[in-house]
Amino acid sequence: MSLKVYNSLSRKKEDFKSITEGHVGMYVCGPTVSGESHLGHARPYVTFDVIHRYLIYLNYKVRYVRNITDAGHFEEEGREAEDKIAKKALLERLEPMELVQKYTNLFHWAMNEFNTIPPSIEPTATGHIVEQIVMIEKIIKAGYAYEANGSVYFDVEKYNTDFSQIGMPYGILSGRNLEDQLDTTRELDNQEEKRNKADFALWKNAPPEHIMRWPSPWGEGFPGWHIECSAMSNKYLGEQFDIHGGGMDLQFPHHECEIAQSAVCNHKTMAKYWIHNNMITINGRKMGKSYNNVIKLSEMFTGEHPLLEQAYHPMTIRFFILQSHYRSTLDFGNEALKGSEKAMKRLWEAYQVLLKLDENQDTQAVVLEGEENIDAKVNTLLAEFDEFMNDDFNTAKVLASMFELVPIINGIQDKHIPLNVLKTETLSLLKHKLKVYIEDIFGLKQEKQGGDKLESVLKLLISLRKEAKSKKDFVTSDKIRNELTNLGVLLKDDKSGETTYTIQ
RNA sequence: GGUUCUGUGGCCGAGUGGCUAGGCUGAGCUCUGCAAAAGCUCCUACAGCGGUUCGAAUCCGCUCGGAACCUCCA
Known part of the structure; x- marks a missing residue:
């Protein structure tokens, strides 16, 4: 079974076929770095990270481009009130690039915490002003944009009229028609420059107090929001590439505008597959x-927020996101x-147990009735991983299957189930597939906490406790266990008499 | 108002015409010196009302509720 993806453009699941065999070009709208990323931002970047990883697993060579929007009109979070006071003292304000750097760094930090693979190229809008200007000129030349007072606007109505004839009306992605929009678009400031309410800015004239400004054929100004993605995706992925991704909230107007701009320049839909993740609510x-x-x-990571009952580890959040399908909304809640x-902990611990199972150990154990089908069950569950992922990246279903494997793994560990119910090939496939899925595709990880020294100290304590226990000195053994629990180290005695620990 | 989506058990959340989703919580049992962990078993579902169908949570209609987009947004 081959990969199927839901294409927002067609509103259908389609067979995925890359434009160039063996290669995938993927563009995902990155963050606007005017503020710190929030939980909602984690969704697309984790989602597309998994998609990225899965495409690699399918042996594609992926060029993953994710931009940083660092141009436009910025206000730092919470600074608006201050701004009036600071207006005359420009030096007291954060230099725009300083602000952009600060939040870009924070973004990268968070992405690293989430264990996302960095994109192949991470272009910035400010680094591609020239490309954007060139593209705007091209659009003007083609007759689909006009200048007004140093700003340039895209002529949506003309575009719609002409491109509807070749099956690419404005609104093709979001499924709306232009007439409706003309009636419903709200009144905004500076609309008088536009010929039409639906027109959007390609270039904005910078008022004197605006700090971010670049020279252009139309005077000093700054680029509109939509043009950067068209310009940069075109530059790094070509006129048409495979996947364009982003949050559903970008579908209109952002992606719609991108399509229009690129269509004027290249006469084709810029991306073959449009993938949109839903919101975290x-x-x-x-x-x-x-x-x-x-x-x-x-x-989220520190727990310092009135709505948070505790801190949540980045991997918990990653797992949380993976538990739902990317096209469904996902509701935040402490309980959830x-x-x-x-x-996540349960899965990870079973995974660790699995890795330690020795495929060469006793083959003499008697397989009880009802257990002979376990091997087949495991194989079925494992085969389904690919099947579920191929069905529009259904990570939730893969996780459900993984959890069906957990009792089998733990059962073997507890010796309820003899290891030899699994064929040697099955066991190694199980190990391999879980490793690939948990670590390589889902990108889950757990740092080894404490390091070697702590490990030896704990081993010592565990052996002391074992000694005490063997002498039925439960006061001492319980003291060791309870004190460690207070310190956040949980001891677990398993069936074989061995004791393992987990650090909270 | 327009466009689109959605309503699943205490919570989160798959599924989408017939087959136990899964996780967390709760209850019981097994194991254990006691715990923890683990294993086993169980409870609580498909918003409501109609219709199509041999059969619907799944398709259709209506009613009610929720959301997103139409402004910056992941």
């Missing part, structure tokens, strides 16, 4: 600045996150 509502309900990633934390 909080109390059923999209997490977003304008709703005032954001929890920043740094707050705690559930993910436990589940």
Whole structure:
């Protein structure tokens, strides 16, 4: 079975076939670095990280481009009120590139915490002003943009009229028609420069106080938001590439505008497959600045936020995201996150147990009735991993299958189930497939905490406790265990008399 | 108002015409010196009302509720 992806453009699941065999070009809209990333931002970058990893698993050579939007009009978070005071003292304000750097660094830090593979190219809007200007000139020349007072606007109506004839009307992606929009678009500032309410800016004239500005054929100004993605994707991935991704909230107008701009320049839809992730919600509502309900990633990791009952590890959040399908909304909640934390732990521990199972150990054990089909069951579950991922990256189903394997693994460890119910090939396939899926595709990891020294110290304590236990000195043995528990080290006695530990 | 999506058990969340999703929580049991962990078993579902069908959580209609987009947004 081959990979199927849901294409927002056709609103159908389609067979994935890359434009160039063996290669995939993928562009994902990156963050606007005018503020710190919040939980909502984790969704697309984890989702597309998994897609990226899965494509690699399928042996594609992937060029993954994710931009940094660092141009436009920026206000630092929470600075708006201050701004009036600081207006005359420019030096007191953060230099725009300083601000951009600060939040870019924070973004990279968070992405690293999430164990995402960095994109192949991470272009910035400010680094591609020239490309954007060239593209705007091309659009003007083609007759689909006009200048007004040093700003340049895209002529949506003309585009729609002409490109509808070749099956690419404005609104093709979001499924809306232009007439509706003309009636419903809200009144905004500076609309008088536009010929039409639906037109959008390609270049904005910079008012004197605007700090970020670049010279252009139309005077000093800054690029519009949409043009950067068209310019940069075109530069690094060509006129048409395989996947364009981003949050569903970018579908309109951002991606719609991208399509229009690129279509004027290249006469084709820029991307073959459009993949959109759904939103993370909080109390059923999209997490977003304008709703005032954001929890920043740094707050998630430390637990310092009124809505958080505790800190959540980046891997817990990653797991949480993987437990749902990327096209469904995912509702934040402490209970849900705690559930993910436990589940992740359970899965990981079973995985560790599995890795230690020795395929050469006793083959004499008697396989009981009802156990002879376990081997087949394991093979079926493992085969389904690929099947589920191929069905539009259904990570939730893969995880469910993994959890069906967990009791089998633990059962073998506890010796309820003899190891030899699994064929040698099955066991090694199980190990291999879980490693590939858990670590390589899902990108889950768990740092070895404490290091070697702590490990030897704990081993010592464990052996002392074992000694005490053998003398039935439960006061001492319980003291060791309880004190360690207080320190966040949990001891577990397994069936064979061995004791293992986990650090919280 | 327009466009689109959605409503699953205490919580999160798969599924989408017939087959146990899964995780977390809760209850019981087994194991254990006691715990923890693990294993086993169980409970609580498909918003409501109609229709199509041999059969619907799944398709259709209506009602009610929720959301996203139409402004910056992941």
